[in-house]
Amino acid sequence: MDKERKFFLRRKIGVLYGGWSLEREISLRSGACIIESLKKQNFKVRGIDVDKNFTRKLKNIDVAFIALHGRPGEDGMVQGILEFIGIPYTGSGIIGSAISMDKIISKYIFTAKGIPTPDFYYKEHIDIDKIFEQLKVPIVIKPRAEGSSVGVTIVETKKEFEKALKKTLRKFRDLYFEQYIPGMIATCGIINEIPLPVLEIVPKKRRFYDYTSKYTHGMTEYIIPARIPEKKYKKVQDFALTAHKAIGASGFSRVDCVLDYNYNAYVLEVNTIPGLLYESNLPIEARAIGLTYDELIFEILKTSLMRF
Ligand SMILES: Nc1ncnc2c1ncn2[C@@H]1O[C@H](COP(=O)(O)OP(=O)(O)O)[C@@H](O)[C@H]1O
Ligand SMILES: [Mg+2]
Structure with missing residues (x-):
């Protein structure tokens, strides 16, 4: 042993x-x-x-x-x-955890480090006309610090935007608006500062990878390795690792991305404590390199060693 x-x-x-x-x-x-x-x-x-x-x-x-x-x-x-x-x-320490939970600060850091991230609007005063000048529809409305797609809405028109904004503001005070990137949803886990295979996510019944598609069996198809040409695939892994390091994460994480139709990747966020159900994204990615769920859990446990 x-x-x-x-x-x-x-x-x-x-x-x-x-x-x-x-x-x-x-x-x-x-x-x-x-x-x-x-x-x-x-x-x-x-x-x-x-x-x-x-x-x-x-x-x-x-x-x-x-x-x-x-x-x-x-x-x-x-x-x-x-x-x-x-x-x-x-897993991650105080700062890495705090930064990754804050999607606005994360995006500033991604940009400073040359990691592509979708264009976004974030201001104290929400000026709808300005948002529609800066971003093309569809636009994604997002809370600054939530997960599991909670509060994420995609809108196509100003009318839809106004309605969704009102509804979202009732629950979340701090919002931002992001350019929707049509194409592929992908995630790339990191363990011990090494990127795992990229997982392609295909929601089968919903518009995007929302809460229901994330946690209802059979609602989503998972393809590993993601169907991305080799060079661009490698780029997703590079961006994921750079993003993980840039926000100060350590041990493990999972980086969520979207890719446009030319397979150019944009990083959405780093999750320092990604879902760890048997069928969650990170365990699927670990399995693709031959790591069983139990082995993955032990690997994660070992990330605490640096704190003893
Ligand atoms: N800019 C975007 N373009 C396309 N899809 C998006 C965009 N932002 C979010 N999504 C969709 O919403 C999901 C959740 O967004 P994400 O930023 O990862 O937030 P969460 O922390 O809730 O997981 C993504 O997996 C994707 O399906
Ligand atoms: Mg996500």
Whole structure:
């Protein structure tokens, strides 16, 4: 048995899941899969549903496997608490987590690093005419800091825009507007600073990869490796790794992209804690290089080693 496995077999692992973001349900499902996998591998593991008093539940753990999606959890807050009380944890640190949760700051960084990202409008005052001057329809309305496609709407006309804007503003205060790129949806996971094969995502029944297509079996077709000509395929992996590093992520992540009809990639965002259900994107990508779900979970657990 390798040294690292022995190291973790002697430790108590707390899987942090739940939380109260809009992605709570997904986190519960990711958490259940991770716990099952760690138990199967004979690790001592306990699930910790993160609530406002969760620090009390951390007393008897040696390492935290963070399976929280959205805010708080994926945004550096939980990472900060763990650093403060001295518990090593998986994945990205405070800054990488905070930056990747903020899609506007992420886009500024992508641009500064020469990583293509769709053109966007973000201003304190929302001037609809200006938006329609700057961007062509379709336009994507997006919350600045959500995940799982929550709050994402694609609109074709000014009328649709106004209606969707009103509705979205009721739930999310901070929005931006992005140029819709027709073509392919693709994601590229990173593990230990190495890009995985690119996964092509084809929603079968919906306009885009929305919440329902993400989490309903059979609604989406996944193709791996993505059908992208070799040079452009390599570019997606390069952009993904550059984006991962640029926002300060570490250990693992999954970078979401869209490609135009000429296979030019645009990076949408970096997810520092991507979904980890058995059939989530990152596990599919890992499987494509021969890494089973259990092996992937162990790889992710090992990303905490740098914090011991
Ligand atoms: N600019 C865009 N062009 C085309 N599709 C987009 C664009 N932005 C978002 N989408 C669609 O919406 C989905 C979610 O967008 P993303 O930026 O990844 O946010 P989330 O954090 O909610 O996953 C994408 O997978 C894609 O299907
Ligand atoms: Mg995404």
